[in-house]
Amino acid sequence: xxTAMNQxxxxxxxxxxxxLVDLKCVFERxxxxxxxxxxYCPGCSHGTYHRLIAEMxxxxxLLDRTVGICPVGCAVFAYxxxxxxxxEASHGRAPAxxxxxxxxxxxxFVFTYQGDGDLASIGMGEIIHAAARGxxxxxxxxxxxxxxxxxxxxxxxSLLGQKTTTSVDGRDxxxxxxxxxxxxxLSSLEGVAYLARVPLTSPKNINTCRKxxxxxxxxxxxxxxLGLVEVLSPCxxxxxxxxxxxxxxxxxxxxxxxxxxxxxxxxxxxxxT
Amino acid sequence: MPxxxxxxxxxxxxxxxxxxxxxxCFFGYPITPQNEVPEVLSYEMPKRGRVFVQAESEVASIxxxxxxxxxxxxxxxxxxxxxxxxxxxxLSYIACAELPCLIVNVMRGGPGLGSITPSQGDYFQACKGxxxxxxxxxxxxPWNVQEMYEFPALAFELADRYRCPxxxxxxxxxxxxxxxxxxxxxxxxxTVPEKTWATNGRNGRAHxxxxxSLVIDPYGLRDHNLKLQAKYKKMQCETRWDTRDVDxxxxxxxxxxxxxxxxxxxxxxxxxxGVKAGLLRPITLYPFPTEPIAECAANKKRVLVVxxxxxxxxxxxxxxxNGRVPVDFYGEMGGVIPxxxxxxxxxxxxxx
Ligand SMILES: Cc1ncc(C[n+]2csc(CCOP(=O)(O)OP(=O)(O)O)c2C)c(N)n1
Ligand SMILES: [Mg+2]
Numbered sequence: 232x233x234t235a236m237n238q239x240x241x242x243x244x245x246x247x248x249x250x251l252v253d254l255k256c257v258f259e260r261x262x263x264x265x266x267x268x269x270x271y272c273p274g275c276s277h278g279t280y281h282r283l284i285a286e287m288x289x290x291x292x293l294l295d296r297t298v299g300i301c302p303v304g305c306a307v308f309a310y311x312x313x314x315x316x317x318x319e320a321s322h323g324r325a326p327a328x329x330x331x332x333x334x335x336x337x338x339x340f341v342f343t344y345q346g347d348g349d350l351a352s353i354g355m356g357e358i359i360h361a362a363a364r365g366x367x368x369x370x371x372x373x374x375x376x377x378x379x380x381x382x383x384x385x386x387x388x389s390l391l392g393q394k395t396t397t398s399v400d401g402r403d404x405x406x407x408x409x410x411x412x413x414x415x416x417l418s419s420l421e422g423v424a425y426l427a428r429v430p431l432t433s434p435k436n437i438n439t440c441r442k443x444x445x446x447x448x449x450x451x452x453x454x455x456x457l458g459l460v461e462v463l464s465p466c467x468x469x470x471x472x473x474x475x476x477x478x479x480x481x482x483x484x485x486x487x488x489x490x491x492x493x494x495x496x497x498x499x500x501x502x503x504t
Numbered sequence: 505m506p507x508x509x510x511x512x513x514x515x516x517x518x519x520x521x522x523x524x525x526x527x528x529c530f531f532g533y534p535i536t537p538q539n540e541v542p543e544v545l546s547y548e549m550p551k552r553g554r555v556f557v558q559a560e561s562e563v564a565s566i567x568x569x570x571x572x573x574x575x576x577x578x579x580x581x582x583x584x585x586x587x588x589x590x591x592x593x594x595l596s597y598i599a600c601a602e603l604p605c606l607i608v609n610v611m612r613g614g615p616g617l618g619s620i621t622p623s624q625g626d627y628f629q630a631c632k633g634x635x636x637x638x639x640x641x642x643x644x645x646p647w648n649v650q651e652m653y654e655f656p657a658l659a660f661e662l663a664d665r666y667r668c669p670x671x672x673x674x675x676x677x678x679x680x681x682x683x684x685x686x687x688x689x690x691x692x693x694x695t696v697p698e699k700t701w702a703t704n705g706r707n708g709r710a711h712x713x714x715x716x717s718l719v720i721d722p723y724g725l726r727d728h729n730l731k732l733q734a735k736y737k738k739m740q741c742e743t744r745w746d747t748r749d750v751d752x753x754x755x756x757x758x759x760x761x762x763x764x765x766x767x768x769x770x771x772x773x774x775x776x777x778g779v780k781a782g783l784l785r786p787i788t789l790y791p792f793p794t795e796p797i798a799e800c801a802a803n804k805k806r807v808l809v810v811x812x813x814x815x816x817x818x819x820x821x822x823x824x825x826n827g828r829v830p831v832d833f834y835g836e837m838g839g840v841i842p843x844x845x846x847x848x849x850x851x852x853x854x855x856x
Contacts, residue, residue, distance in 0.1 A: 296705035298575065310714045316703035318574045319716040321597050324567035327559070331571025331579065332703070334555045335529050339575075339705045357567070360560035 263288035263297075267311050274467035274474025276431040277305055277373060281312050283437070284342070284371055287444050288315060291452065293340045298332050300325040304346035305379040323354020326361035329368040340451060342369040347388040348378045351411045355387075358417070362459075365422025367451045370459040371444075372413065374428075375466040376485065383469030387411040390488050395469075414461055414494040424456030425449075426494040430463040430486055432478045446498055455497055463489055507688040515540035515679040517653035517687065518582070518608065518672070523548055524691035525657030527606070528577035529555035531568035533587060536620040537676040538610035541582040562587040566594030566607070573603040574715040576702030578660050580606035584676075585614050585626050588634075595669055596635030599732070600717035604663035606656060607641070608672045610679040611812075613839040621839020622676030624761060627816035630673045631790045638729055640736050641669040643789040644744075645760040649685040652678055657694060664697050666739055673789060675812065677762040677841065736791075744787035745796050749775070753782030755851050756801050756829075758821050759810040760786045762841075767810045770847025777848065779855040789817070797824040806854045807831045810847055812840075 260266065264285035269278040288297055294315060301309035303322035310317035320328040325343035333341040350358050350372055361368065377395060378384040385395040385402055388410050392401040414426045427443040430436050443460045450458030463485050465477035472480060512520075519541045522530065530549055532542045542558065549556040555572070559565040565581040572579035583591065588609045598605060611626045613619035628634075630643045642662050644655045652674060659670035703713045719725040748768055750756060755774070759767040764785040771781040784800050786793050801807050807829050809818040818833045825831055834850045836842050 295707050298703050298705055300571070307718060310716060314712055316705055316713045317715075318571065318703050319601075319714070319718055320570070321567065321593055324563065324570075324594070327564040327567035328571035328574070330557065330564075331529065331531065331568035331573075332575045333571075334557060334568075335572040335575045335577040335579070336704055356560055357564055360564065364557075 261285035261289045263294050263314050265312050265314050269312065270308060271305065272468045274465055274477055275305070276462065276464040279431055279437065280371060280373060280462055280464070281309065283440060283444060284344070285313060286441070287448055288313075291340070291448055296338065297340045297342070298336070300328045300332070300341070300343040302343070302345045302349040303380075304349050306344055306346060306373065307380065309344050323349050323352070324357055325349065326354065326357040326366065326368065326370070330361055330364070330366050333366060333368050337367070340369070340448070341367075342371060344371045345373070346379065347372070347374045347376065347386045351387045351413050358413075359420070362417050362420045362423050362457045365424070365456040367454060368457055369447050369451045370457065372459055372461040373464045374413070374461050374489065375464040377466050377469045379466050379469050390485065410488050412489060414459070417459065418494045422456050423459070423495050424497045425458035428461040428463065428489060428491050428494070430481045430491055432463070432465075432481050443493065446496065449498055453498065463491070507686050509684050510687045511682055512649055512653070512685045512687060513540060513680065513682045514649045514652045514674065515610065516544050517649045517685050518656060518674070518679075519544035519548065520687055521653035521656040522580055522606070523552065524653070524688055525660045526578050526694040526696060527554070527580050527656065527660070529572040529579040530581070531557045531559050531565045531572070531579070532581045532583060533559050533562050533565050535584045535587045537612055537622070537679045538582050538584050538608065540679070541608065541610075562590035563594065566591035566598070569605050569607070570594055570598055570601075570603060573598065573605040574601070574703045576699040576704050578696065580608065580656070582608035582610070584610050584612045585623070586617060588626065588629070592629070592635035595641065596637050596639060597717045598669050599635070599639035599641065600637065600728070601715050602667040603669070603715065604660070604667050606659045606663060606670050606672065608674065611673065611675045613837065619839045620676065622762060622812060622841060623837065623839060624675055624763060624812035624816070625814075625837065626673065627789065627811070627813060630671050631792070631820075639732060640790050641671045642666065642739065642742065642791070643671045643673050645673050645787060645789050646678060647761050647764045647785060649678070649681065649683045653685050653687055661694065662742060666735055668735065673761070675762050676839070740791045742788060743791045743793050743796070745793040746785045746787060747800060748783040748785075750782030750784060750800055753780045754805040755779060755781040755854050756804040756807045757781055757783050757810060757847075757851065758786070758797060758807060758817070759783065760789060760817065763810045763812055766842060766844055767847055769844035770810075770851055773844055773848035774851040777852055779852050781851045786817070792820050792824075794820070794824040797821055798826070798828075801825050801829045804829055808850055808854050809833050810842070810850075811835045813837060
């Protein structure tokens with residue numbers, strides 16, 4: 232390594248630095264992402280989604296007028312990872328908090344970041360009504376089919392037969408019902424402007440996610456309605472899988488219950504509400 | 505337009521008082537006996553370019569208030585007992601995150617769905633926390649329509665000063681009754697302190713702002729709690745109370761809100777029957793007028809507390825007096841309202 236002090240001129244400039252000057256930067260931390268190391272488990276994609284959000288804030292030039300709302304769940308510390316104003320909401324209520332912010336500051340970009348327990352269990356009422364009202368907010372929804380933070384309990388999105396700490400023999404539809412498909416459920420609401428689902432499992436899918444995210448953001452910035460992107464996300468620790476296996480599991484099994492794609496796209500013909 | 509005396513309903517006065525008090529955003533869910541508040545604001549707010557949202561529930565209402573208050577706006581909600589119960593988690597978050605806002609509770613009979621009739625059964629909830637953890641809201645108790653009009657501005661001012669939730673604890677009588685009150689049709693907007701902590705988009709600010717109630721480190725959370733407790737101590741100087749005919753009184757009646765109105769009439773009747781009675785009315789229920797009550801009661805024969813409850817504020821009165829003077833209690837529940845004659849009888853009994 233080249234960290235030793237240069238004996239001749241007393242500076243710690245290293246010989247290597249001179250050569251690096253002309254290189255083109257092809258990958259760097261987005262401005263909207265802080266330099267705080269993520270606390271997430273190995274193989275979790277909360278960090279990936281955070282980065283994508285930060286990229287979008289940079290790309291749309293929204294750093295100065297964004298207010299983000301983080302959930303209760305594994306992403307509870309999301310406010311530490313973004314360089315924008317952030318609010319920590321109570322469990323499930325991020326869409327209501329976002330409504331309060333957006334209605335009082337209509338020219339700000341307001342997003343929520345929510346897990347599947349947060350959005351589809353305790354906060355189902357808030358997301359449905361925010362969508363029905365067509366709140367101009369953007370929802371980044373992380374569906375990992377489990378309550379990650381509290382130790383791997385069953386979520387409303389857990390697959391049939393999925394073993395969790397509260398369904399040790401596998402989710403049984405007779406006693407615990409069927410997985411809730413948020414995009415399909417919300418697609419009937421007129422206030423929704425954009426809805427899409429994508430597995431965060433490969434560089435290709437991550438690029439698709441970027442494409443969807445752009446539209447979900449435009450749904451707000453172009454005053455069309457609520458935009459939501461659901462990512463199918465691995466939770467290797469609580470699923471009891473190796474990170475690689477968790478990705479394969481999503482691509483082979485989870486997508487059958489949660490088909491990826493765009494569900495609503497009103498960007499071409501804006502609705503007037 | 506100048507202020508003028510108008511025959512006004514309590515809930516409507518409160519709504520107009522919120523507007524005069526600079527309320528930027530109202531979020532609420534209908535519940536009797538406070539429905540005129542959202543009804544009036546649903547057209548008065550948009551007319552002035554302000555925000556009115558009928559939320560899907562009280563849980564959503566309080567979280568919308570949380571968001572708007574975090575954004576630096578004067579935000580409020582209004583509800584009645586069962587609805588306020590639903591807000592308690594959110595209120596605890598608001599207190600911890602140190603957001604100024606206003607919550608109105610026009611109390612009705614409980615517990616449970618109870619009734620829609622007046623009650624003062626939510627004193628404990630309002631003053632002793634209600635939600636989880638060690639926190640307080642500033643609690644104001646109006647006793648007439650005039651104060652229903654004036655207290656929203658006062659509540660917002662105190663909430664901003666201490667960065668805490670403020671609550672107006674009224675009841676079904678105050679909400680529904682009509683009496684003359686001076687209403688300023690176009691009050692000048694109040695001055696609101698700058699909120700440099702608000703999460704309203706950085707807009708050139710060098711650092712981001714975060715509104716949060718999560719402090720994962722035990723020592724960090726202990727320190728945050730100590731900071732909150734120091735604030736509650738500092739708030740004690742905002743204690744407000746009123747006294748009527750107490751100097752020569754042998755019986756001191758302590759009551760708030762509508763009970764104080766009734767009790768004052770009871771005191772006057774008692775004087776006609778030869779028993780000198782006076783009233784001390786707490787105006788702030790938190791901070792509570794502990795010292796004033798202790799002082800005022802010191803030379804009295806007995807103290808009588810009157811509430812529309814099974815006896816809630818009476819506990820604080822007893823703590824204030826600390827056994828130095830006997831304290832009696834007269835309460836009605838379920839929406840039953842004692843008449844001044846009944847209160848007079850209790851005063852006369854106490855004097856014997
Ligand atoms: C009112 C309330 N109930 C329960 C909890 C406990 N709790 C914290 S996170 C969580 C589930 C989070 O799951 P999810 O939203 O799927 O997020 P993940 O951790 O999987 O990312 C629960 C139940 C809480 N904090 N507040
Ligand atoms: Mg989850």
